Amino acid sequence: MVISFPVTPRDAALFDALLAALGAAPATGYQQPTLTSWPTSDLATCLPGERAYLSPLDVLEPSTPAAGLDEALSGAFPGDDLALLNEPGADAQAAAVCAAVNRLGWSPFYLLLTPRPQMDTAFMVAHTGLSPERIGLALVCRYLAAEAATRGAPRMCLNVDQILAHPIGILIGVARQLGLPEPSRTELENWRARFIQDFAERHPTRPARDAGDGWLDRVAAAASEDSAATMDGIRAEITASASVIGQILGPVEAFNYGPSDLPEHVTDRSTGDTEALAELSRMAIELRALQARTDASEKALEDMRASTFWRMTAPLRQLKNWADRTLGGSTSASAVLAGVSRNVEPALHALADRRPGTLMSDWHIGLWKAAHGAVPKEWPGLTISIVLYNSERWLAPFCEHLMASEYPLDKVTLIFVDNGSTDGTCEAVEAFFARNGGAFRETRLERRPNKGYGVGNDHAIRMNTDDLVLITNVDSEFTPTLLTRLVSAALADDPSVACWEARQALHEHPKYYDPVTLETNWSSHACVLMRRAAYLDIGGYDPAIFMYGEDVELSYRYRRAGWRLRYVPSAVLKHHVDLQDTTVRPHQLSGSLAANLLLRQRYGSTRDVLGGETLFARARKAETAPVRIEGFDRAARQVKEQKAHFRNPGCDTRDKAARFPFNEFDFDLARPGADTAHMPPAQGALPKASIVIRTHGDEQAYLEQALASALNQTYTNLEIVVVEDRTRNARELVESIASAYGADVRYIASDGPGRSIAGNDGVAAATGELVCFLDNDDLLFAEHVEILASRLIDHPDAEAAYALAWEVVSDRGVPIRESGHSVPSTHTEPFDFYRLARENMIPIQSILFRKSLFDTRGGFHADLDRLEDWNLWVRYATGNRFEKVNKVTSLYRTPKDQAIRSRRQAELNRAYELVYRRNLDDMAAMGETGAAILPGID
Numbered sequence: 001m002v003i004s005f006p007v008t009p010r011d012a013a014l015f016d017a018l019l020a021a022l023g024a025a026p027a028t029g030y031q032q033p034t035l036t037s038w039p040t041s042d043l044a045t046c047l048p049g050e051r052a053y054l055s056p057l058d059v060l061e062p063s064t065p066a067a068g069l070d071e072a073l074s075g076a077f078p079g080d081d082l083a084l085l086n087e088p089g090a091d092a093q094a095a096a097v098c099a100a101v102n103r104l105g106w107s108p109f110y111l112l113l114t115p116r117p118q119m120d121t122a123f124m125v126a127h128t129g130l131s132p133e134r135i136g137l138a139l140v141c142r143y144l145a146a147e148a149a150t151r152g153a154p155r156m157c158l159n160v161d162q163i164l165a166h167p168i169g170i171l172i173g174v175a176r177q178l179g180l181p182e183p184s185r186t187e188l189e190n191w192r193a194r195f196i197q198d199f200a201e202r203h204p205t206r207p208a209r210d211a212g213d214g215w216l217d218r219v220a221a222a223a224s225e226d227s228a229a230t231m232d233g234i235r236a237e238i239t240a241s242a243s244v245i246g247q248i249l250g251p252v253e254a255f256n257y258g259p260s261d262l263p264e265h266v267t268d269r270s271t272g273d274t275e276a277l278a279e280l281s282r283m284a285i286e287l288r289a290l291q292a293r294t295d296a297s298e299k300a301l302e303d304m305r306a307s308t309f310w311r312m313t314a315p316l317r318q319l320k321n322w323a324d325r326t327l328g329g330s331t332s333a334s335a336v337l338a339g340v341s342r343n344v345e346p347a348l349h350a351l352a353d354r355r356p357g358t359l360m361s362d363w364h365i366g367l368w369k370a371a372h373g374a375v376p377k378e379w380p381g382l383t384i385s386i387v388l389y390n391s392e393r394w395l396a397p398f399c400e401h402l403m404a405s406e407y408p409l410d411k412v413t414l415i416f417v418d419n420g421s422t423d424g425t426c427e428a429v430e431a432f433f434a435r436n437g438g439a440f441r442e443t444r445l446e447r448r449p450n451k452g453y454g455v456g457n458d459h460a461i462r463m464n465t466d467d468l469v470l471i472t473n474v475d476s477e478f479t480p481t482l483l484t485r486l487v488s489a490a491l492a493d494d495p496s497v498a499c500w501e502a503r504q505a506l507h508e509h510p511k512y513y514d515p516v517t518l519e520t521n522w523s524s525h526a527c528v529l530m531r532r533a534a535y536l537d538i539g540g541y542d543p544a545i546f547m548y549g550e551d552v553e554l555s556y557r558y559r560r561a562g563w564r565l566r567y568v569p570s571a572v573l574k575h576h577v578d579l580q581d582t583t584v585r586p587h588q589l590s591g592s593l594a595a596n597l598l599l600r601q602r603y604g605s606t607r608d609v610l611g612g613e614t615l616f617a618r619a620r621k622a623e624t625a626p627v628r629i630e631g632f633d634r635a636a637r638q639v640k641e642q643k644a645h646f647r648n649p650g651c652d653t654r655d656k657a658a659r660f661p662f663n664e665f666d667f668d669l670a671r672p673g674a675d676t677a678h679m680p681p682a683q684g685a686l687p688k689a690s691i692v693i694r695t696h697g698d699e700q701a702y703l704e705q706a707l708a709s710a711l712n713q714t715y716t717n718l719e720i721v722v723v724e725d726r727t728r729n730a731r732e733l734v735e736s737i738a739s740a741y742g743a744d745v746r747y748i749a750s751d752g753p754g755r756s757i758a759g760n761d762g763v764a765a766a767t768g769e770l771v772c773f774l775d776n777d778d779l780l781f782a783e784h785v786e787i788l789a790s791r792l793i794d795h796p797d798a799e800a801a802y803a804l805a806w807e808v809v810s811d812r813g814v815p816i817r818e819s820g821h822s823v824p825s826t827h828t829e830p831f832d833f834y835r836l837a838r839e840n841m842i843p844i845q846s847i848l849f850r851k852s853l854f855d856t857r858g859g860f861h862a863d864l865d866r867l868e869d870w871n872l873w874v875r876y877a878t879g880n881r882f883e884k885v886n887k888v889t890s891l892y893r894t895p896k897d898q899a900i901r902s903r904r905q906a907e908l909n910r911a912y913e914l915v916y917r918r919n920l921d922d923m924a925a926m927g928e929t930g931a932a933i934l935p936g937i938d
Contacts (some may be wrong), residue, residue, distance in 0.1 A: 007281045070100050074825075077828050094149035109178060110155035112146055130362075135626035137238075140219050144235050151228060157846035167191075169924025176927065223474035343609065344669055345660035347521050349817045351514040354564075354817060358517050359704040359711075360740060366492025367518070368711050368741050371570035375484065376491050377920045379411050381441065382483070383469045383532075385460035387453050388429070389419045394475045394576070395428045403436060407483035413442040415460040419450035454541030454550040461535060465514050469535070472527040476504075477574040485571035486529040493795065498534035498563035499555075502527040503714075504575040508783070510674035513567040513669070515709045515891070521661060521668050522555035527573050538651045543644050548588065549595025552667055553650075556603045562654035570714050572680050589631030594638040596665055601646040603660035615665065671781070672804060672823060673887025678783070681790050686717045689785050690768030694758050695776040696725040701814050703730060703776040710774060711743060715785040719744040723762035725752045760859035763851065771851050773869070777810075777893050778845040783887040788848035791883045800876060801883040804828065806891040819896070823888060831884045833877050837919050840870035845890045849876055861918065874919045878928045 101108050156177055158170065171191070175182050183191065222230035331714045358364050386398075403409070416429050425796035429445050437443045448461060461469050468490055470483070482502060489500050501523040503509075513520040528551070538557045541550055555565055593616065602918075620632040661668045691710045695703050703722075710720050720743065722734045734747040748765050750758040763771055770789055774780060783804065791801040804827060827841050835841065852875045860868040895901045 020050055030069045070103055091720050094146040098149045098153070104568075108153060109155055110150040111174075112143070112150065112155060112157045113387055138588075140234070141238065143219055144231060144238075147228075147231050148235070157599045169920060172924055172927075192517070210865075231277070245765075290629070293467060293670075301884045324854055328783070343605070343659050344661040344663050347661040348512065348669060348819075349815075349899075350657060351517065351519050351521065351657050352817045354519060355514070355516045355705055355708075355816045356701070359708045360736065361494075363492060363494040363497075363742055364708065364711075367489055367566075367568075370485060370488035370492050370742065371568075371714070372716055374492075375488060379408050379487065380468060380491070381413065381466040382407070382468040382487060383413045383415065383460065383464045385415050385417065385457045385469060385471050386474050387417045387419060387456035388421055388425050388474055390421045390423045390425060391474045392421075392424045392428050392486065395425065395432065397477055398474050399432050399436070401477040401479075403439070403807045404480055405478055405483050406480045407487065410441050412440050413444070413464055413466065414440050415444045415446060415464070417446045417448060417456040417460050419448060419452075419456050440648050451543065452546035452550070454545055454554075455543050456546075458540045458543070461530075461532060461888050463541065465532075467532055469528055469532050470527070470529050472573070473575065475576045476527060477576075479572045480572070481525075482571050482573050486568055489566070489568045489571070490529055490531070493566060494564070495565050497531070497566050498558045498615035499523055499528050499530040500566045500568045500571070502529075502571040502573050503567070503569045503783075505572055505679045506574065506677040507577060507674055508678070510670040510672075512669040512671060515781045516705045516713065517708075518567045518569070518712060518782070520565050520567050521559070522552045523567075525551035525554075526575050534558065535915060537561065538563070542650065544645050545595060546591060549599060552595070553599055553602070556599065556660050557650050559660075560603070560649065560653050560655060561651045567782075569712070574679065586627060586631040586634055588637060589628060590634035593631070593665070594635040594642075596667075597635070597639050598642055598646040600658075600662055601643055602648070602650060604662055608662050612662070621804045623728075645696065654870045669821060670807075673885070673889075676787075676885060676887040678787050678790065680714065680783075680786055681793060686715070687769040687789065687793070688719065689715055689716045689766065689770040689772065690763075690766035690851075691718065691720045691772050691774050691780075691785070692759065692762035692766055693720065693722045693774045693776060694755050694762065695722060695730055696755065697727050698729055699776050700729065700733065703733070705779060705816065706776045707733075707737065707745075709779045709781070711737075711741065711745075712782045713780065713785045714782050715789055716786060719746065719768055721746050721748055721762050721766050723748040723750050723758050723765070725750050725755055725758035729747055752863065754865050756860035756864055757862050760862075763854050763859055766851065769851055770844070770848050771854065772848045775847045775892075778890065780845065781888070785848060787885055787887070787889060791885055792848065792850070795881070797881055799853055799875075799880040800847055800849035801885060802842050803885040803887055803889040805846040806888050807843075808891050808893055809896040810893040811896050818891065818893065821891070831882050833882075836877055837874050837923060838916070840867060840873075842869075842873050843890070843892050844869040845892060847873065853880075864911075864915060864918070866907055867915040871915050871922065875922050875926070878923055878926045 032720065097111075098108070128474060136662050154177075156174065168189075172182055186792055218230070218234055222234070361648070384402075384446060388395075402414075413483070418426055418429070426445060426447065433443045433445070444463075446463075448456065448459060457471050468487060470486070486500050486502060490497075493500070501520065504524070504526055509524050509526075511520065511522065511524070538554075538561050540554075542553055542557075545553060558565060597612045597616060600608045604612070616632075616635070620629075620636070663669065693703070693710065693714075707720070707722070722730055724730045724747070728749060731747050734745055736746040737743065745763070748762055750761040752758055759773065770785075772785060772788070787804060788801040792798055795801075804823050806821045808822075809820045810816060810818050822843075826839060827843075829835070829841070857875050860872055864871060895904060
């Protein structure tokens with residue numbers, strides 16, 4: 001039993017044509033093309049009330065149906081056969097009709113037609129003589145009534161514009177929902193031609209504004225998404241405004257439908273209605289906007305407080321929030337605050353300026369080989385320094401994993417520096433030495449007064465003579481390859497590099513590193529390998545910093561002296577961080593805050609210093625919690641006592657171009673997604689992955705950077721396929737890389753024409769089970785393939801996995817620099833297939849997919865040269881599962897020049913309609929019936 005609820009007789013005619021093509025026989029409904037009067041039928045006389053707009057609000061409160069409705073229905077439809085109940089006006093009493101159908105024991109399938117603000121209002125105004133405001137409100141209420149009555153029952157929400165744009169896809173979708181045989185392709189094409197021509201001739205569209213106080217547009221949008229929550233919200237708004245609406249509209253008696261037969265007592269109140277509803281519209285819009293902002297703020301606050309990153313960095317974030325909350329009233333202070341982060345972007349640019357020459361350099365080749373297991377002929381001596389303070393509970397797992405290291409322990413001097421522990425820490429160390437000390441070159445336990453983390457490590461570094469010294473926290477667990485990867489990297493690297501930072505798991509440190517050079521502005525000393533000569537060159541840890549910030553200070557001093565800092569993502573340790581502990585301790589707060597303020601004295605500009613002190617003063621003034629007040633006061637005393645000390649540069653300034661970022665109460669730019677837990681998989685029998693890089697023309701500077709970021713990947717079972725569209729500029733470079741690195745890098749020449757065909761050629765040549773695209777002007781962070789491949793390994797039912805990506809702006813020049821790092825808000829939402837069908841929310845380089853998708857569903861459509869990746873993701877996602885990783889693992893560049901941006905956006909806008917229509921056609925061809933509820937394009 002098919003039951004439709006058409007809004008107008010014209011909608012009834014559309015339903016008739018649609019269902020007739022599938023063999024459904026309309027038993028009642030509007031059949032006359034002249035649109036002059038309401039139909040009369042036994043069913044119509046049984047519907048309660050007049051089919052007129054006495055009060056649009058009445059339909060929201062269903063009345064008792066007139067006697068005889070059940071009998072009329074059973075008389076019109078003797079059995080539960082396929083038939084169409086298609087009665088204009090039935091939507092106003094949908095609850096009564098649905099209840100009668102249920103009492104009769106039928107199995108209904110409901111068809112609802114999404115209201116069309118432009119078409120329906122103009123049509124109804126022309127045939128009733130009533131104001132657009134009254135008509136618009138009536139359409140809203142009638143659809144709400146039909147939607148509420150059919151909720152929970154089998155139904156389909158259709159959009160007339162989409163039916164006209166894609167009638168075959170819609171028809172196939174309806175047939176499959178009803179379990180009917182699909183017409184042949186020839187029958188479908190013939191029917192489409194007749195249907196579109198007939199509808200266009202009989203039902204011309206005329207423009208009209210949304211005359212339903214904005215509700216009509218919102219109902220149409222909610223209906224397209226079948227959003228019950230939005231419908232309920234609109235219903236609540238209308239109900240709350242009922243008394244005002246009633247006063248504005250007043251009563252109107254019944255009328256016939258034909259414009260040539262309007263009763264005399266129906267008057268056109270268009271002017272009065274328009275003026276009154278205009279004010280109501282303004283008020284309602286303001287109310288909705290305020291409610292939307294409130295809801296969005298509450299949701300954002302809830303998500304932020306629930307994130308692991310927020311818990312992990314609670315002290316610093318709380319300080320930032322205090323500053324934001326208290327600076328609003330001071331224009332001058334706000335201006336100072338705006339300058340606090342002024343050095344962040346120049347510091348990123350300074351890192352980017354080092355990219356030229358990275359690819360094919362001796363040090364980059366050496367780092368790649370070290371990450372892929374190359375070892376030196378002889379391992380050097382290595383000193384490991386671990387500072388302890390009441391660390392008994394961490395010693396057993398730390399020592400267990402240290403013993404499992406692949407590095408020869410007879411080359412290691414192991415020094416524990418105890419800063420006055422009062423638990424069983426020293427006894428546990430001595431017991432470990434008694435059992436396993438013979439495996440090491442030397443072991444030492446240094447008991448010292450607690451003068452801080454940096455001073456303790458400094459003692460260990462100075463008491464030994466090894467060229468390389470590892471500083472690490474005891475609350476960590478080494479992977480077997482941690483030490484070999486770090487030391488191999490140090491031996492292969494440029495002599496200007498002072499230290500090599502390991503990657504932390506389960507939560508990677510979020511601070512920025514350059515994806516091409518792997519340089520960073522500061523190194524976390526949770527686990528870092530240092531060149532002893534460089535350490536002594538700059539004087540070592542500053543003893544004035546007891547704890548918190550000593551690693552940032554030493555890093556900035558390295559860079560001021562001309563040394564460079566490297567990140568080694570292939571060297572991994574598991575670092576235990578108590579993410580659930582949000583307690584703000586006075587020592588922790590005072591140490592973090594004082595370090596930030598004091599480092600501004602040494603490395604910041606006058607504006608940086610003033611901005612930090614302003615933030616501190618206002619945050620302290622606003623604080624009321626005693627424990628945090630104590631932390632502020634301790635920090636204030638420390639800053640006062642040590643300010644003069646930190647005005648000393650600490651070392652010679654050899655690199656006058658060095659930039660030292662202060663990002664408010666943090667330091668450098670942070671990548672979103674620090675709360676994403678990930679442990680690298682064991683490098684065993686992992687599925688092979690392929691990175692396909694498309695390139696064209698003279699873009700070697702960009703291509704070199706893309707290739708370097710691909711070579712930096714920590715996922716080792718990897719091939720890189722460079723496919724060049726028509727030009728042949730990249731062959732020599734790619735072949736040189738394959739020879740110098742020994743990497744699985746191949747060149748493919750594509751005759752195109754166009755990047756879609758080139759992309760297909762590249763994937764066809766790829767031998768990996770997993771595939772990722774990388775255009776030559778995009779970059780990958782080192783764990784990109786690893787984290788996505790891990791997600792697919794963990795979820796074998798998923799066909800693709802994608803991560804967040806930074807959108808950056810960049811000039812087309814050398815050096816290539818990026819600015820304005822941001823993630824588009826629409827990309828942060830959970831994966832939703834129907835939203836993907838409407839908008840491109842997955843950047844091309846951010847996704848890793850199974851090659852079997854390419855084998856079964858094909859590649860890019862050859863005729864698409866814009867947004868071709870969007871269409872590909874829609875086809876690959878149809879009927880499949882996509883996994884999302886909420887972490888930034890790549891970036892894509894957009895033009896900085898506004899004229900170029902405008903031209904590019906115009907090209908994308910022109911391509912959107914074509915690709916969107918192709919998405920709907922492809923979905924329908926693959927049997928995705930949901931295409932029927934997606935909005936069409938006028």
